[in-house]
Amino acid sequence: MSTFVQTNVFTDIDCQSTKAAALTAFAGKISTTNALDKSALVQGFLAREAESTTGFGNGVAIPHTKITGISEPIVSVISFQHPVDWTSLDDQPVEIAIGLVMPQTGADQDHLKVLSKLARKLMDTDFIAALQAARHDASQLYQVIQSNVDLSH
Amino acid sequence: MKSFVGVTKCPVGVAHTYMAAEKLQKIGEAQGYQVKVETQGATGVEDGLTAADIQAADFVIVAADVEIDGENRFNGKKVLHTTTAAAIKDAGKLVADAQQLQTTQTGATTTTTTTSSNDPQQSPIVKQLLNGVSHMIPFVVVGGLFIALSIAIGGHPTANGMVIPKNTIWSAMNQIGSIGFQLMIPILAGYIAYAIAGRAALAPAMISAMVANTPAILGTKSGTGFIGAILVGFAAGYLVKWINTWPIPKDLRPIMPIFVIPLLGTGVITAVLILFLGAPIAWLMTSLQDLLTFLSKNPSTSIVLGLVLGAMIGVDMGGAVNKVAFLFGVASITAGHAQIMGAVAAAIAVPPLATGIATFVRRDLNTEEEKSAGVPAILMGLIGITEGAIPFATANPKHVIPSVIIGSAVAGAFGMLFKITDAVPHGGPIVGVLGATNHLLLYLLAILIGVAVAVALLTVFKIRHAKKQAITAK
Numbered sequence: 001m002s003t004f005v006q007t008n009v010f011t012d013i014d015c016q017s018t019k020a021a022a023l024t025a026f027a028g029k030i031s032t033t034n035a036l037d038k039s040a041l042v043q044g045f046l047a048r049e050a051e052s053t054t055g056f057g058n059g060v061a062i063p064h065t066k067i068t069g070i071s072e073p074i075v076s077v078i079s080f081q082h083p084v085d086w087t088s089l090d091d092q093p094v095e096i097a098i099g100l101v102m103p104q105t106g107a108d109q110d111h112l113k114v115l116s117k118l119a120r121k122l123m124d125t126d127f128i129a130a131l132q133a134a135r136h137d138a139s140q141l142y143q144v145i146q147s148n149v150d151l152s153h
Numbered sequence: 154m155k156s157f158v159g160v161t162k163c164p165v166g167v168a169h170t171y172m173a174a175e176k177l178q179k180i181g182e183a184q185g186y187q188v189k190v191e192t193q194g195a196t197g198v199e200d201g202l203t204a205a206d207i208q209a210a211d212f213v214i215v216a217a218d219v220e221i222d223g224e225n226r227f228n229g230k231k232v233l234h235t236t237t238a239a240a241i242k243d244a245g246k247l248v249a250d251a252q253q254l255q256t257t258q259t260g261a262t263t264t265t266t267t268t269s270s271n272d273p274q275q276s277p278i279v280k281q282l283l284n285g286v287s288h289m290i291p292f293v294v295v296g297g298l299f300i301a302l303s304i305a306i307g308g309h310p311t312a313n314g315m316v317i318p319k320n321t322i323w324s325a326m327n328q329i330g331s332i333g334f335q336l337m338i339p340i341l342a343g344y345i346a347y348a349i350a351g352r353a354a355l356a357p358a359m360i361s362a363m364v365a366n367t368p369a370i371l372g373t374k375s376g377t378g379f380i381g382a383i384l385v386g387f388a389a390g391y392l393v394k395w396i397n398t399w400p401i402p403k404d405l406r407p408i409m410p411i412f413v414i415p416l417l418g419t420g421v422i423t424a425v426l427i428l429f430l431g432a433p434i435a436w437l438m439t440s441l442q443d444l445l446t447f448l449s450k451n452p453s454t455s456i457v458l459g460l461v462l463g464a465m466i467g468v469d470m471g472g473a474v475n476k477v478a479f480l481f482g483v484a485s486i487t488a489g490h491a492q493i494m495g496a497v498a499a500a501i502a503v504p505p506l507a508t509g510i511a512t513f514v515r516r517d518l519n520t521e522e523e524k525s526a527g528v529p530a531i532l533m534g535l536i537g538i539t540e541g542a543i544p545f546a547t548a549n550p551k552h553v554i555p556s557v558i559i560g561s562a563v564a565g566a567f568g569m570l571f572k573i574t575d576a577v578p579h580g581g582p583i584v585g586v587l588g589a590t591n592h593l594l595l596y597l598l599a600i601l602i603g604v605a606v607a608v609a610l611l612t613v614f615k616i617r618h619a620k621k622q623a624i625t626a627k
Binding site (some may be wrong): 109 | 197
């Protein structure tokens, strides 16, 4: 499955260091690469952030939303040139965001399970350190995730 | 080993649910806990907590941003409620806070498991048994009252028993009641097993209990009734609990509770029932029948025969031993010795009447469940449905079974002494009222004496038990 491909990894993106700006930039990248409706994506991300922050600490956030028009989830990774104020759980700014875009309905159980494995992996500090070390290089970043989480289901 | 369980749930159910679960797991294990965290995410419930998991846990951490499913499972436990964010941010603090909890969750809905857990001295086995009993009682009440009412109004005493004309409303009611009685057996076994090992144990216990009560499969003339159901419930529960301790690769775990455990559990328990229980039961029934035949041949032992018949009626209330005595009485009618059926008919009424009436003696010492089961039991007793006593006998076998055996035996012996005959293969005061016995008043007297003895015994046990508890409470 094409849940995670390297074309969905974006490094050192230059944008304003607010959460809204960062999410808008991220949504722009994802929607262009995957032919999705950008404004729906932005709204979805922001709505989820409004419920509670997805910045879970150590400079990483996991914005996510559901959207119509796709049948498989999309995993995308972005790193920011300027750390973003994400109102994270540990109050630290965010350098890396892992975006999860899921089908509005009818998501395949196996795909969702893969995403839950990725979420669990984010609690591993070694994995986070490896992400941080690779954040300026798209192929390295892709490799770190691919080798740590089996996304090939 | 110290342990805790948790549940996590977030609005979307893909990220925070699992991050929080992972964090609790890691921190808990690092602190030497055995940890199991149920995730309620977009893929449904994973790592679902069993009743056994919850029971073993020192405390519960619910890290959820929306209401979780199955909150009342934790009634009676120490529960810490928090958000997924708090668990992700500082799970260590949550574990420390949860350790400090003093009060247990009561829950708004009173389930039977919590009412019975009021008694701190209660062993797990008694709790598990009571879980089965409390789920079974409604089935006994509906089944018993439907049957009782249909016989009382629509039944005619004949040589084939109390016959209800077909295609009448009473016939339908009688059959509905019978379904209630049939279901009582698997429900009892199923919910004993459920209390031990959770949902996965339900199918093996319920199916196996039906097998244990189906003579055609067992190769006997009778099923094992409620006693068999209790044994099956515990066997299935502990078997599944043990299977749950097997080291299973994580990928196979999801199919365990819905596929592997039910198949394996049902297979093992039913095989054991058929191979090891069928033959002994058949042998027991034949031996008892031989004993009764021997006793009935000699007129001087007729009172002993009455005692034995009565006792057998009271032993398992509808199970194999009861059935032998009942069928022996039925056979005696056609053989021209209707006084044997008279003794049986008197004994049949004693267990439900005595257990029901006993709830009105020192009523303050009875549980709520006993009080509510009291009147239905009396009604069933009047109509000659011994099964009415089963909820009492199951909940408190040590006191109830000896009391009703002795009471039934006494009623049987007096039935013989008074030379009561009963021409209808059915028991209880109703057959006397409908004119099937040769002497109504003496028949009722025999029943009354038996009931009085049983009620006295039940009351003595009850008061002694209450005193003992008062002492240990001090």
